[in-house]
Ligand SMILES: Nc1ncnc2c1ncn2[C@@H]1O[C@H](COP(=O)(O)OP(=O)(O)O)[C@@H](O)[C@H]1O
């Protein structure tokens with residue numbers, strides 16, 4: 317097992333810069349999730365660890381070694397892809413053992429590792445089947461098994477659950493998390509799904525356009541998003557935003573003015589409030605209910621305050637009714653303030 321480090325890594329395709337100055341340390345035994353929208357460079361970053369893409373500048377290290385010039389097969393990583401990439405003409409057993417066979421592992425050792433992995437993943441009864449006779453979830457388990465048998469220093473996952481239906485995705489998410497807890501192998505997991513990131517990662521790195529915007533535990537990132545981008549990307553329903561001004565120690569928005577309780581230079585800000593955070597009594601926003609979505613345990617209520625659309629969540633039985641005007645409580649302690657020009661947290 318090993319730590320993984322990016323030091324000032326740059327990746328360009330010709331003139332196009334895809335990764336800009338990426339530095340990140342993934343600790344030994346850590347489950348790190350790279351999360352961000354499609355095209356932000358997640359797969360490229362992962363493929364550079366595996367050696368499937370070379371690095372334009374900077375270094376990537378696994379353990380104590382810089383691996384920039386190592387062949388993929390010499391890097392001791394195992395990757396699980398979105399498309400399971402199983403060999404159709406081989407049985408599950410052969411698929412699991414193939415990588416080891418290529419590395420000239422003795423047959424008895426292959427058998428032992430394949431049987432162990434199959435047992436961990438609950439696929440022992442499937443060992444003699446061909447992939448085409450398996451369900452999507454079973455195929456994904458085989459793809460995981462193929463990574464496990466290698467006993468690599470680092471697992472690399474590239475959106476491995478994207479092809480599964482919603483229910484199976486939630487189940488496999490928990491299985492992969494438990495698997496990593498059990499094996500303690502360092503893992504780098506790429507996804508565009510912020511719920512996957514929040515639920516699986518020891519830490520998450522939120523990426524945007526080839527850069528890391530923030531690295532932290534899921535709760536750190538949720539509670540103190542460093543930028544407007546992170547605040548918008550993490551959390552569902554998403555954080556509400558509206559413009560305001562900081563003047564003489566007060567926050568002045570269209571519908572309220574409250575003391576900030578800390579000294580901030582006068583500036584234009586965006587105020588962010590999570591849908592569950594319209595509580596408190598410092599001030600109120602009058603808002604008209606435009607839509608009520610009953611989710612079961614809670615109601616997601618869409619409102620409008622003047623021109624500003626807002627979403628607030630309520631305990632299901634306490635939600636205001638469609639067409640009503642209701643008062644949303646706001647409190648400085650539950651607000652996130654971002655500088656309008658730098659887009660950074662204040
Ligand atoms: N071989 C390539 N040549 C040129 N551009 C590429 C190549 N591979 C990826 N890209 C570009 O790099 C960016 C990042 O891609 P990728 O790492 O696959 O993003 P993600 O996995 O976050 O969706 C995208 O804009 C993509 O079009």
Ligand SMILES: [Mg+2]
Nearest residue numbers: 355358359360
């Ligand atoms: Mg990708």
